[in-house]
Amino acid sequence: MNYLLLILGAAIFSFGVLGALTLRNAIRILMCIELMLNGANLTFIATASQLPDPGLAQSMVVFAIAIAASETIVGLGAIVAMYRAKGWVTLEQFSLLKW
Amino acid sequence: MNVTMSQALYMALAFPALVFAALTVTVKNIVHAAICLIGCLLSIAAIYVGLHADFIAAAQIAIYVGAIAILILFSIMFTHDVSGKQMSHLNRQAVLGVFVALALFGSISFFIMNTSESQFTTNFQGQMALPPKTSLMAVGDVLYSENASTPYMVPVEMASFLLLAAVVGGIEMAKKKEDEV
Numbered sequence A: 001m002n003y004l005l006l007i008l009g010a011a012i013f014s015f016g017v018l019g020a021l022t023l024r025n026a027i028r029i030l031m032c033i034e035l036m037l038n039g040a041n042l043t044f045i046a047t048a049s050q051l052p053d054p055g056l057a058q059s060m061v062v063f064a065i066a067i068a069a070s071e072t073i074v075g076l077g078a079i080v081a082m083y084r085a086k087g088w089v090t091l092e093q094f095s096l097l098k099w
Numbered sequence B: 001m002n003v004t005m006s007q008a009l010y011m012a013l014a015f016p017a018l019v020f021a022a023l024t025v026t027v028k029n030i031v032h033a034a035i036c037l038i039g040c041l042l043s044i045a046a047i048y049v050g051l052h053a054d055f056i057a058a059a060q061i062a063i064y065v066g067a068i069a070i071l072i073l074f075s076i077m078f079t080h081d082v083s084g085k086q087m088s089h090l091n092r093q094a095v096l097g098v099f100v101a102l103a104l105f106g107s108i109s110f111f112i113m114n115t116s117e118s119q120f121t122t123n124f125q126g127q128m129a130l131p132p133k134t135s136l137m138a139v140g141d142v143l144y145s146e147n148a149s150t151p152y153m154v155p156v157e158m159a160s161f162l163l164l165a166a167v168v169g170g171i172e173m174a175k176k177k178e179d180e181v
Helices: A001-022 A026-048 A055-086 B005-026 B031-051 B056-077 B094-114 B120-130 B136-143 B153-174
Strands: none
Touching: A001 B005, A001 B056, A001 B120, A026 A055, A026 B005, A026 B031, A026 B056, A026 B094, A055 B056, A055 B136, A055 B153, B005 B031, B031 B056, B056 B136
């Protein structure tokens, strides 16, 4: 097993978590979610390369990329709509749906 | 663990991926962060090529770098946040977030390092001599196969429909409304 790539996937995922927890700008948080997805995809591919038939694990990555693209489109659409309504994209200031 | 040729290659590819991922999170300017994200995605695509996942590498470049990263860059241009210029780019719980991310990385690495190598490889040792299919054929065999063991044809269509619905919804959300000031 190539531990190095698994650790790299974990590190990229953790950088994504770090950014999602600490950053203010909504678009940057979306970028960090992309980092997290890429860390998970890298783990998938690294594990698939050890299997006799890597097709199944690679197909899961195809699904993950398709869903990540959908998620980004909807997220960016919501961010642009919020910017039109409010004039900023700082996530801490969004309290519209807060009790 | 003695360093083999392929491991040295992976280290050479892993280093830019890690540095660009760190810069994506830490750099202050959001456009620079987007450029660093593109660098990280390209490095990961290079690693995919090294792992014989050439179809995924092409999809990574076409979809992530070609579409998602460009979409993010356009959204940055659309939402030029003037109010946030004076504020820090970090939020109030930044210190706590660092500890949570470190703890997460530590626990994941702990479990990876404690998983014995034999659990992954020994079961397949005899079968590794199979002739290597191209990644595109391997993925296509699974996604569009006609045998019942991999029933993924309907999920593929559902994923494509989800993507279409997301694109239509994203356009609808982001476009200027008539009654809006």
